[in-house]
Amino acid sequence: MKDSTKYAVFGAGSWATAIAKMLCENQTEIGWYMRSKPVKEHILKEQHNPSYLSSVEFNTEQLKLSNDINEIAKYADVLIFVIPSAFIYSELQKLTINISNKIVVSAVKGIVPETGLLVGEHFHNAYNIPFENIAVIAGPCHAEEVALERLSYLTISCADAQKAKMIAQNLSSDYIKTKISDDIIGTEYAVMLKNIYAIAAGIAHGLGYGDNFQSVLMSNAIREMKRFIKKMHKMKRNINNSAYLGDLLVTGYSVFSRNRMFGNMIGKGYTVKSAQMEMNMVAEGYYAAKSAFLLNKNNVKKTQLPIINAVYSILYENKDPKKVFKKLTDKLD
Numbered sequence: 001m002k003d004s005t006k007y008a009v010f011g012a013g014s015w016a017t018a019i020a021k022m023l024c025e026n027q028t029e030i031g032w033y034m035r036s037k038p039v040k041e042h043i044l045k046e047q048h049n050p051s052y053l054s055s056v057e058f059n060t061e062q063l064k065l066s067n068d069i070n071e072i073a074k075y076a077d078v079l080i081f082v083i084p085s086a087f088i089y090s091e092l093q094k095l096t097i098n099i100s101n102k103i104v105v106s107a108v109k110g111i112v113p114e115t116g117l118l119v120g121e122h123f124h125n126a127y128n129i130p131f132e133n134i135a136v137i138a139g140p141c142h143a144e145e146v147a148l149e150r151l152s153y154l155t156i157s158c159a160d161a162q163k164a165k166m167i168a169q170n171l172s173s174d175y176i177k178t179k180i181s182d183d184i185i186g187t188e189y190a191v192m193l194k195n196i197y198a199i200a201a202g203i204a205h206g207l208g209y210g211d212n213f214q215s216v217l218m219s220n221a222i223r224e225m226k227r228f229i230k231k232m233h234k235m236k237r238n239i240n241n242s243a244y245l246g247d248l249l250v251t252g253y254s255v256f257s258r259n260r261m262f263g264n265m266i267g268k269g270y271t272v273k274s275a276q277m278e279m280n281m282v283a284e285g286y287y288a289a290k291s292a293f294l295l296n297k298n299n300v301k302k303t304q305l306p307i308i309n310a311v312y313s314i315l316y317e318n319k320d321p322k323k324v325f326k327k328l329t330d331k332l333d
Contacts, residue, residue, distance in 0.1 A: 005078060006027075006031065006075060006077050006078070007077070007078045008032065008064075008076030008078070008079055008080065009023065009031070009032045009033070010033045010073075010082060011034070011083040012034035012035070012036060012039050012049065012051070012052070013082065013281065014281065015082050015107060016034075016052075016083075017052050017053045017056060017147075018053060018141075018143035018146035019082055019107060019171070020063075021058070021147070022146065022171045023170060024058065025176075026170045026171075026173070027062065029062055030063060030064065031064045031066070032066075033068070033069050033071075035067065035091070036067070037067050039051065040066070040067055043058065044060055044063075047060055051280070052281075053144070053146075056147050069091065069095060070094070070097050073095060073102070074097050077102060077103060078102070078103045078105060078167065078170075080105040080107055080137070081104065081106055083108060085112060085113065085119070086113060088108055088112060089112050092127075099129070100128040100130075103133045103134075104129050104134050105136070105167060106134070106136050106137070109191045109192060109195055110191075110192050110195070110287050111295075116295070118185065118189070119188065120134040120185075131159055131184075132158070133160070134159075135158035135167055135184065136156070136157040136187050136191065138154065138155045138157065138181075138187045139152075139191075139242070139247040140152070140242055140250035140251070141153060141176075141250075142250060142254055142256040144256040149175040151175050153176075153179070153246070154171055154176060154177070155181050155243035156180050156181070157180070157181040157182065157186075157187040157243070158184060159184060161182065164182075165180055179242075183233075183237050186237050186244075189225075189229045189233070190225060190244045190247060190248070192284070192288045192292065193229075193248075193292060194248040194251045194252070195283070195284045195285030195288050196259075196292060196307070197217075197218070197225070197248055197252055197285075198257050198260045199263035199266070199286070199315075200221070200263060201214060201218065202259065202260035202261060202266070203263040203311070204217055204263075205263070205264050206263065206264040206267020206269075207267040207322060207325055217252075218248065218253075220306075220307060220333070221248060221307055222240075222245050224304075224306070225244065225248065226239040226244075227303045228296070228308075229244075231299065231301065258281045259283045262275055262279060262283035263285075263311075266314060266315070289316070292305070292308050292312075293309065293312040296308070306328060306332070310324050310325065310328045
């Protein structure tokens with residue numbers, strides 16, 4: 001790819017805003033698609049996103065903003081999708097242009113509910129994107145710390161190492177360090193699973209469990225993650241690398257974690273609906289819990305997933321969190 005490669009972000013949440021900020025450190029112009037016309041007009045007038053990371057100021061001369069997904073998809077060579085998994089299918093239905101020659105990057109933290117596929121797999125099947133043109137952005141990296149320009153780390157996974165390096169370079173800055181990986185499927189599953197475990201950590205906190213139990217929960221979570229990913233895509237990987245363990249830890253422990261916050265409310269007695277209404281951000285782990293549970297249930301060779309099963313039973317079967325976690329404590333070591 002040439003240095004003139006054009007990048008675009010699809011989505012207007014906190015992580016999309018953070019990625020737009022990273023790209024603006026290296027690009028003279030980026031495309032940015034958002035569904036909301038008022039948000040677009042606010043950014044053009046006030047130079048910041050009104051709803052997310054409002055402290056981040058943009059030079060609007062660097063932004064090609066549009067409410068037309070096809071305009072931005074046509075404009076850019078590298079399309080970075082940061083639309084919540086629950087809504088990405090319906091948003092992609094608006095695409096009418098051929099994007100099979102584009103590089104597609106998933107910064108979506110979940111599975112496409114309508115198809116049960118990883119985002120990369122969905123793009124391959126539905127839009128004929130070659131697997132070597134699909135990449136995944138993994139953490140550990142919270143949007144809020146990007147806004148504060150605190151040192152953060154990203155892993156860019158792609159089957160084509162040169163494309164991974166190119167994307168990584170364009171996201172790098174003084175406060176963003178990047179590395180590349182060829183485990184695109186494993187990192188995409190890890191990005192999904194860590195949100196479920198963060199909900200579990202939040203539920204535990206809401207129920208009054210302390211740091212000692214939290215450490216045991218996270219220790220078991222990384223081993224459960226390893227079993228799940230190995231079952232779905234067997235290859236040599238170090239589960240202790242930052243894209244897996246690091247991202248799990250920051251999502252499970254950080255005060256910025258929306259999934260931990262969501263779980264904490266559930267542990268304190270909120271219903272799923274009331275917790276979702278109180279949050280102004282999507283907790284991806286809610287949708288991921290159902291996807292992971294069903295993937296394992298429908299797999300010929302099932303694996304032991306006590307934490308995922310516990311979260312699923314609380315969120316989708318209306319089981320009492322206190323009773324579920326009491327049983328869970330006997331399954332952890």
